[in-house]
Amino acid sequence: MQDLFFEDFVTDEVRTFGSHKVSAEEIISFAKEYDPQPMHVDEQAGKASMLGGLAASGWHTCAIMMRLICDGFLLRTASMGSPGVSENKWLAPVFPNDVLTLRRTVMEARTSKSRPEMGLVSFRFELLKADKTVALDQVCVIMIGRRNPGARLA
Amino acid sequence: MSEDASPAIPGTPGGDGPMDIGRFTFTAAEIVRFAQAFDPQPFHMDEAAARRSPYGTLIASGWQVVCVWMGFFVRAHPAARPLPGAAAASGPRVISPVGVGFSVEELKWLLPVRAGDTLTFATEVLEDRASGSRPDWRVYHRRASARREDGAEAMCFRLRHFAPVGL
Numbered sequence: 001m002q003d004l005f006f007e008d009f010v011t012d013e014v015r016t017f018g019s020h021k022v023s024a025e026e027i028i029s030f031a032k033e034y035d036p037q038p039m040h041v042d043e044q045a046g047k048a049s050m051l052g053g054l055a056a057s058g059w060h061t062c063a064i065m066m067r068l069i070c071d072g073f074l075l076r077t078a079s080m081g082s083p084g085v086s087e088n089k090w091l092a093p094v095f096p097n098d099v100l101t102l103r104r105t106v107m108e109a110r111t112s113k114s115r116p117e118m119g120l121v122s123f124r125f126e127l128l129k130a131d132k133t134v135a136l137d138q139v140c141v142i143m144i145g146r147r148n149p150g151a152r153l154a
Numbered sequence: 155m156s157e158d159a160s161p162a163i164p165g166t167p168g169g170d171g172p173m174d175i176g177r178f179t180f181t182a183a184e185i186v187r188f189a190q191a192f193d194p195q196p197f198h199m200d201e202a203a204a205r206r207s208p209y210g211t212l213i214a215s216g217w218q219v220v221c222v223w224m225g226f227f228v229r230a231h232p233a234a235r236p237l238p239g240a241a242a243a244s245g246p247r248v249i250s251p252v253g254v255g256f257s258v259e260e261l262k263w264l265l266p267v268r269a270g271d272t273l274t275f276a277t278e279v280l281e282d283r284a285s286g287s288r289p290d291w292r293v294y295h296r297r298a299s300a301r302r303e304d305g306a307e308a309m310c311f312r313l314r315h316f317a318p319v320g321l
Contacts (some may be wrong), residue, residue: 034221036228037250050254054305058255063192066217070194079195080208081263087309108268109275 004077005147006119017072017102020064024057024096030060039081055093061100062088062124065127068102078145080118088138092129099130104123107139117149172278172299176226182213182269188218201269209266216263219273219309223298226275228252229311253291253317261311265302273300285316292319 024043031040035057038045044047046054079082094100105124112118127136162271182201189198193215196203204212231251267273285291294317299310 034225036225039250049250056294057224059217059224063217063221066193066215067191074195081195081197081213081266084216084263085258085261087180088261151204 006144058090080143214267255315265308
């Protein structure tokens with residue numbers, strides 16, 4: 001059921017969504033397929049590495065964040081996909097048993113002259129640990145369908 | 155991939171330009187498997203739902219395209235081993251050949267990747283410099299990309315990462 005449209009995203013609004021407890025098994029499973037470096041697949045190698053312990057691949061944290069975005073609001077939203085991510089910073093490693101939440105800030109919402117059926121919403125997405133440390137900071141644009149396509153916003 | 159492969163960081167400057175690191179066909183099953191775990195939007199999950207979407211057909215999550223690039227990038231390097239000699243005393247004992255990423259800039263999903271599309275993945279070093287804090291490591295600014303069989307670029311980004319020298 002898609003009941004959120006472009007008009008529902010208000011600039012400067014900040015909300016948090018969901019939570020995900022990270023397991024060693026999922027860190028290793030993801031890394032074996034997509035990022036098989038020692039500190040992502042082996043506890044001892046993780047301890048001896050710069051990260052100080054078995055740590056999730058940065059791309060895994062991006063994927064976990066995408067899932068929190070989906071479950072938090074995007075599956076209810078008339079999403080039309082994303083043209084991309086302007087910046088993505090890995091600020092702190094993510095370890096087993098970290099509990100991650102999503103903080104969403106609406107940075108800008110603009111309509112499209114060429115595609116009146118949608119608008120472009122720029123979000124800052126942050127992945128927060130339980131102690132509010134930001135592990136991942138990302139700025140992403142999502143194309144979102146308009147409730148009344150072609151209507152003029154005030 | 156041989157563990158005796160060239161020790162150079164793939165795509166290192168030296169006139170080579172972009173270097174291909176792998177090819178991958180995005181089957182419907184692979185697209186849905188990734189989407190179920192990380193990005194269950196209807197146009198990544200279900201052909202019938204995708205037909206009603208702006209894309210008209212099942213497409214891969216953009217994050218799947220990025221993750222497949224990383225899988226090829228890591229496997230293009232020699233396997234990790236301990237740093238030799240004196241460096242081992244001051245640095246981490248187990249190092250990864252790719253190192254640690256700081257950030258991504260200008261990640262662009264330029265074209266939808268549809269079921270059956272085969273992408274070729276590539277990398278190129280834009281700039282590298284000595285690390286200020288760790289003498290045996292360098293900071294790399296690199297371009298990553300994936301192109302379709304018709305040559306059109308479907309995805310690109312720039313990556314800043316920190317990696318050991320002379321593995």
